[in-house]
Structures are given as C-alpha cells and as structure tokens.
Amino acid sequence: xxxxxxxxxxxxxxxxxxxxxxxxxxxxxxxxxxxxxxxxxxxxxxxxxxxxxxxxxxxxxxxxxxxxxxxxxxxxxxxxxxxxxxxxxxxxxxxxxxxxxxxxxxxxxxxxxxxxxxxxxxxxxxxxxxxxxxxxxxxxxxxxxxxxxxxxx
Numbered sequence: 374x375x376x377x378x379x380x381x382x383x384x385x386x387x388x389x390x391x392x393x394x395x396x397x398x399x400x401x402x403x404x405x406x407x408x409x410x411x412x413x414x415x416x417x418x419x420x421x422x423x424x425x426x427x428x429x430x431x432x433x434x435x436x437x438x439x440x441x442x443x444x445x446x447x448x449x450x451x452x453x454x455x456x457x458x459x460x461x462x463x464x465x466x467x468x469x470x471x472x473x474x475x476x477x478x479x480x481x482x483x484x485x486x487x488x489x490x491x492x493x494x495x496x497x498x499x500x501x502x503x504x505x506x507x508x509x510x511x512x513x514x515x516x517x518x519x520x521x522x523x524x525x526x
Contacts, residue, residue, distance in 0.1 A: 377462040377514075382455050382499040393448040400442035407434030457490055458499035465503070465514060472511040488512070 375383060411430055464482035465473075473481055478488045491512060494500045502515035 375459075375462060376466050377500050377502050378458055379498055379501045382458040382462075382494075385455075386451070389448045389452065393445045396442055396445035396448070400438055400445065403441045404434065404438040407438065410434075454494060454497060454499055458494045460484065461487060461491060461494065462500065468514060470514065472506070472513045474511045475505075476510070478512060 407430075411427065411434060414430065415427070461482060461484065464484065464487075468481065475488045478491065479485060484490070491500065491503065492505055495503055495505065504513040504515075506513055
C-alpha cells in the first residue's frame with residue numbers, strides 16, 4: 374500500500390504537535406496584546422485619528438502575529454500533504470498499468486485534481502517511483518513485474 378510513499382511521507386514528526394500548539398498560543402498572545410495596545414492608543418487619542426496614525430502599528434501587529442503563526446501553518450501544510458500522499462499512493466498501488474494518462478488520473482484515483490496534486494507531491498518529495506511524462510501526457514508507474522517460477526530442468 375505504501376509502495377509510492379517516500380520515507381518523508383511514511384514517518385510522522387514527533388515535534389509537530391508541540392510546535393503547532395506553541396505557535397498557535399504565541400500567535401494568539403501576540404495578536405491579542407497587539408490589538409489591546411492599539412485599542413488603548415485609540416482611546417487615549419480621544420478623537421478619531423487619521424488612518425495614517427494607526428497604519429504602522431496595525432501592520433506591525435499583523436506582521437508579528439503572522440510570524441508567530443508561521444510554524445503552525447507549516448505543520449498543517451506538511452500534515453495535509455502527507456495525508457494526500459497516502460491517499461494517492463493507496464489509490465495507485467492497486468494499478469497494474471505502467472502508465473496512466475493525465476486525463477484519466479481523476480477517474481482512476483477517485484480524487485479531484487489528482488494530476489496537479491501528484492505533481493506537487495512528487496516535487497516536494499512525498500511520492501516516489503512515479504514519473505510525469507509531459508510529452509506523452511501520462512504518469513508512469515514503477516510496477517515491478519511478477520516473477521514467474523522457472524521450471525527446474
């Protein structure tokens with residue numbers, strides 16, 4: 374079933390959950406503190422300030438919040454790619470053809486936009502033993518031929 378998965382896609386990363394939780398917590402704290410500081414600055418001005426006075430602090434809060442959430446985004450993206458790779462590998466493992474036309478990939482795998490997903494997963498190192506032949510508009514599968522026992526003479 375895991376014939377087309379790389380080692381990267383087979384194993385889980387132990388630090389994903391702690392890093393994701395820590396990043397989410399830090400991003401929430403940074404965002405909340407930044408919004409609170411902006412709110413206090415707004416209240417102290419006691420008049421409607423021009424947008425020019427608040428655009429730099431707002432962008433700063435947005436930047437630091439995104440920066441704090443970046444590890445969480447990377448963990449989620451890695452796990453999503455790993456899940457897609459497992460799903461596509463399972464769908465292709467039962468195939469006996471050597472090549473599947475790109476136009477038929479969605480029908481064969483039962484997954485929408487599977488050709489583009491396969492290309493991305495191969496490029497990012499989640500799938501192996503698959504080659505995209507752009508000239509023939511097909512995906513070549515590395516299916517080993519079953520060995521036939523030779524008659525003993």
